[in-house]
Amino acid sequence: MLRRICNGRTVPLLLDEQAFLTYREASRYVLSLPPEARDAAVLALKRSAGEGSRT
Numbered sequence: 231m232l233r234r235i236c237n238g239r240t241v242p243l244l245l246d247e248q249a250f251l252t253y254r255e256a257s258r259y260v261l262s263l264p265p266e267a268r269d270a271a272v273l274a275l276k277r278s279a280g281e282g283s284r285t
Contacts, residue, residue: 232257232272235279243278245271 233253235243242249243256250256260271 232260232275235275239279243275245274245278250275 236250236253236256239251242251244250245256245259248259250259256275260268260275263271
């Protein structure tokens with residue numbers, strides 16, 4: 231699902247005051263988080279992707 235969110239982005243996704251433009255960057259960050267924080271991070275990335283598509 232994360233790959234689908236990041237694919238073809240021209241506007242970076244924002245998470246924890248960091249910008250991610252590629253799947254690889256985002257997945258490295260999400261996988262570095264503790265397991266309980268991963269779900270929250272993915273939801274935040276989804277929200278960020280939704281906000282970026284409205285502009």
